[in-house]
Structures are given as C-alpha cells and as structure tokens.
Amino acid sequence: MPWGSLAAAKIPANFAMRAAGVWTRMAYFEYRAAVGITMAIDALLAARAPVDLVAVGSRFIQDELSHAELCARVAAELGGAAPMAFPSRMVAIPPQRLRPIMRAADLVTRVFCLGEAFSLPMAHAAAKKKAPPLVAAVLRRIAKDESEHGSFGWIFLDWAADQFSDEDRAYLSGLVKDALGAYRDLIAEQIPSDEGTLGWMTAEEFRHHAEMTLENDLIAPLAARGLYASSQTI
Ligand SMILES: [Fe+2]
Numbered sequence: 440m441p442w443g444s445l446a447a448a449k450i451p452a453n454f455a456m457r458a459a460g461v462w463t464r465m466a467y468f469e470y471r472a473a474v475g476i477t478m479a480i481d482a483l484l485a486a487r488a489p490v491d492l493v494a495v496g497s498r499f500i501q502d503e504l505s506h507a508e509l510c511a512r513v514a515a516e517l518g519g520a521a522p523m524a525f526p527s528r529m530v531a532i533p534p535q536r537l538r539p540i541m542r543a544a545d546l547v548t549r550v551f552c553l554g555e556a557f558s559l560p561m562a563h564a565a566a567k568k569k570a571p572p573l574v575a576a577v578l579r580r581i582a583k584d585e586s587e588h589g590s591f592g593w594i595f596l597d598w599a600a601d602q603f604s605d606e607d608r609a610y611l612s613g614l615v616k617d618a619l620g621a622y623r624d625l626i627a628e629q630i631p632s633d634e635g636t637l638g639w640m641t642a643e644e645f646r647h648h649a650e651m652t653l654e655n656d657l658i659a660p661l662a663a664r665g666l667y668a669s670s671q672t673i
C-alpha cells in the first residue's frame with residue numbers, strides 16, 4: 440500500500456475534511472461488519488452448523504477488522520477521523536424465543552444475505568472508479584476479500600433449508616422485507632451533487648449500482664429460497 444501518498448497530495452482542506460468523514464464512516468461500517476460476523480459465528484456454533492462452514496466464516500472477522508484499520512488509516516492521511524456517535528449496540532440481537540438454528544438464521548440472513556451480499560457488488564463497483572493510488576489500493580484489497588463473504592449466507596441457508604418451518608420462513612421473509620425497505624429509503628435519500636469523490640460513489644452511481652445489486656444479488660437468491668414474495672412491497 441502506498442502509505443503517505445495521500446497525506447503528501449495537495450488536497451483542498453474542505454474536501455479533505457469531507458473525505459475524512461466518509462472514510463471514518465467506512466471504517467465504522469467495516470468495524471460493525473466484524474461485530475455482526477462475530478455474533479453470527481457464535482450463533483452458528485450454538486446451532487451446531489457444519490464446523491468447516493463456521494471455520495471459513497470466522498476468518499472473515501479478521502478481514503473486516505483489517506478493512507476497518509485500512510479505512511481508518513486513509514482517514515488519518517486526510518487529516519484525522521471525523522467525530523461520530525458510536526452506538527452501544529451495533530447489531531440487533533435475535534429474539535430469545537427463537538431456537539438456536541433460527542437465531543443463527545436471523546443473524547446470517549441480516550449480516551450476510553442482506554449485508555455482505557450487498558457490500559460485495561458495491562465494493563467491486565467502487566474499486567473500478569478512478570482514484571489516487573492509496574485509495575485505489577485500499578478499495579481493491581477490500582473488494583478482493585469481500586468476494587468470499589458475499590456467498591457465505593446462501594451456503595448456510597441451503598444447508599439449513601430442511602430445518603425451516605413455514606413459520607420460520609415467514610419470520611425470515613419479515614427480516615428481508617424490512618431490510619429491503621431500508622435500502623430503498625437509502626437509495627431515495629441520495630442527493631445528487633457535482634462535487635468530486637475520493638473513493639466513494641456519486642449519488643447517481645450509488646443509485647444505479649444499488650438498484651442492480653438489490654435485484655440481482657439479494658432479491659433473486661432470496662426469492663429462489665422462498666424468502667421473498669414478488670408481491671412484496673419494498
Ligand atoms: Fe469489509
């Protein structure tokens with residue numbers, strides 16, 4: 440990684456401050472992914488999921504923490520992390536009433552099928568943008584690691600499929616509906632701007648890639664597993 444190259448570049452102070460804010464939030468999202476995956480791994484072990492599958496997933500925690508470090512170092516080169524509120528609970532705990540397999544399904548669906556499966560194509564799209572060498576190298580590294588994370592949730596759902604009742608599927612479909620609604624809100628909130636970016640997508644690019652990702656990488660595999668009804672209003 441060409442560390443130091445961004446700090447040495449002559450970036451206007453206002454833009455550097457804005458960019459530091461974006462990279463601080465990116466570091467937080469990576470950190471939150473590490474928390475979510477840790478919780479999912481814990482639930483998978485309690486549900487006695489195949490140990491080889493859990494072993495693969497557990498390696499992702501280290502990936503996410505290293506992504507958080509990379510993003511934080513980029514923010515540092517831009518002048519330092521921006522202040523942000525740090526929530527006491529980053530990832531919701533599944534309801535206690537659920538049996539172990541459904542607690543695992545709740546977390547894996549939210550963290551992987553709705554989270555990581557969304558991040559993967561978005562990370563690849565971001566990595567294709569023209570950016571200064573350090574930003575490009577960090578984005579490429581993140582996109583490369585995310586490739587494995589994106590498919591993990593579907594492997595779990597296929598393994599667990601015959602343990603789900605109709606009621607279980609209805610519960611998971613409810614999670615799916617809420618998360619897709621939140622993504623639609625996020626897309627609608629994008630405000631077009633002609634300001635430059637430093638490794639993140641413009642509002643138009645975000646909308647374009649997010650809509651494609653929702654259709655192809657979330658809704659299609661969820662529908663194939665009976666967790667999305669086409670009549671569902673998102
Ligand atoms: Fe990541």
Ligand SMILES: [Fe+2]
Nearest residue numbers: 472555585588
């Ligand atoms: Fe990831």
